Amino acid sequence: MRRVAVAGVGLTGVGEHWERSLADLYVEAAQRAFDDAGTDEIDALYVSNMGSAVLQRQLHLGAMMADALGKRGIASFSVEAASAGGGVAFHEGVRAVASGLCDCVLVGGVEKMSDALPEEVAMTISMAEDQEYVAYTGVTNYGLCALLQRLYMERFGARADEVAMLAVRGHEHAEGCSHAQYPFKISVDRVLASPMEADPVHSLECSGIGDGAAAVLLKPAEEAGEGVEVASTAVASDVFHLTERPNLLTFDAVRLAADKAYKAAGVCTDDVDVLEVHDDTTITGVISIEDLGFVEKGKGAAFVAEGNTARGGRLPTNTFGGLKARGNPLGATGLYQIAEVALQLGWRAGKCQVPEAKVGMAQSLGGLGSTCAVAILRRT
């Protein structure tokens, strides 16, 4: 296998892009990645998107984006894994370059939620769970997260203000991030005073609705020279129905993917200088930090509350705001995370920079943990 470099990254701001199409956003992120890498000579592209069939009535995004980029003829692939799609597409793109079957691959994610009806957005998000078994009951994603958080707080004696601190930290970090949807601080009191999405999950603990696109350009490391390389990627699945899992508070897919990724990269949790974790609600972020192995099960909320995930803490986490504050354009989210880790390791993160970051990890979830994608990057 060849070593693979992240030779360029490109991001659009996350927000409401009423005047831009899916293709406009994808092309903008791709062009920025091309400019960043100093090349646009790609032989394949991947597109991650979750909801375009419902939100834009559009499928076949691979061929669409190849054409929109003026890259007619290249192989194009459209990948979907709910909000883990970006990480899953990255995994496939890395594999294509590592195996030598492709020389230069663009992996981009795009999602556009602002111009759809709220019920279409809600329906799209619910499609990550089984329609015949889970969505059918009327429970939303936030409803499921509320079940988890209630159980978590009861079983481990965690407090709501501890869990909420993940959102507070995210907003703190987003202040310096030019592509963040919500680049401002919020206090824990404000989070706890915000309306309940589903008790005990407050609305300021949930990622919002946003549009955006993120792209990375992958090349063989030997060609790209020094910079940021992919140490490993992994994808794993878990029981599709939350209610059928033996242990609700452990995301097995996270454990499996992380174990594989650590082994393949030859690193351990102590080596990770910067983490992007999937906080579509605070509780999924807290559980993920535990299942990635950074802290014992049940201690994640306290770990966050004690400041460990702050920029100057032991494990700087969601250093551009995370899903909560940078924003969560579903199919693009995993690629925002990976691009942000690459910026950190390239020491190009501006006000968000974690000093001397050398190893970083991005983790994303599809559904309530039924898919997990993990990527570990390394500064070379």
Place this chain on the structure above:
Amino acid sequence: MRRVAVAGVGLTGVGEHWERSLADLYVEAAQRAFDDAGTDEIDALYVSNMGSAVLQRQLHLGAMMADALGKRGIASFSVEAASAGGGVAFHEGVRAVASGLCDCVLVGGVEKMSDALPEEVAMTISMAEDQEYVAYTGVTNYGLCALLQRLYMERFGARADEVAMLAVRGHEHAEGCSHAQYPFKISVDRVLASPMEADPVHSLECSGIGDGAAAVLLKPAEEAGEGVEVASTAVASDVFHLTERPNLLTFDAVRLAADKAYKAAGVCTDDVDVLEVHDDTTITGVISIEDLGFVEKGKGAAFVAEGNTARGGRLPTNTFGGLKARGNPLGATGLYQIAEVALQLGWRAGKCQVPEAKVGMAQSLGGLGSTCAVAILRRT
């Protein structure tokens, strides 16, 4: 790169499966592939599907199928490329095994159209074209095919009855096929007397609405022993909008993908003993046969009419009925084609067998040729 074997195939019948879910169909095809291969030890699975977000309000099929198969934990990937998705997923699955990154991979496609509203099915199919530019005008896929056929007949002096013969041959072949949706003969007179979908495309030249799932199990050839192996796969794209192509009657994506596949396999058109071609309408099949290199541009319809694509002809084509008679469950279609080629090369095609077939090709289109996936298989 490792050589990759098609160690097992599994098919459901194509037809109306009112009582079965998407997962039921996928699992049935997968179990048959497991039984056929004598193993169910997979480390990853791919799912190809086109329309589930609209037709079943379901996304995240990768994790869903991993769970439905009892394969919790494995990496799972959902791929979409309109009706080329099956071929594209196969390409990705082959790459995973060839590179050594996976040891045993299931690639399955599934589609369920019967239990959706007709307008939802029509909308799903139209999503393969640009919504803002093509679908917006109200032209359907069959309308676009009619433009092509009209131009083809005028430019090359081809007759409607010549083009129609591809459907007649497909039905002839499907007579012996237990998984075909329409396993009976039709005459060319009946085709030409059937109602126009869009003049000059008759309804009996168009593939119908059907449900089905197809799966193949991929293993390293050295482990699988003698049998059927993947000689090459390739994916290419073309201008997304038909109207912007310099030459409407040439599918560049087919030429590009075929060239790559021939070169990588080290075979030429004369070596191909059996072909599965994408005849969602007769004209797309005819143009594809030309652009795959089997006959000069403009001579495809005559080539078909002269009997070359019959089972005993020079190029036995759509030997189980093709999209027209075996059926066309969009995201599954490419994998039906590949499984059928594997059955032919394994000399296990029953009444559909082409004697002594040693090299076979499957070609599928997404949209009106904006994606093409080609696979060449070989008997070892």
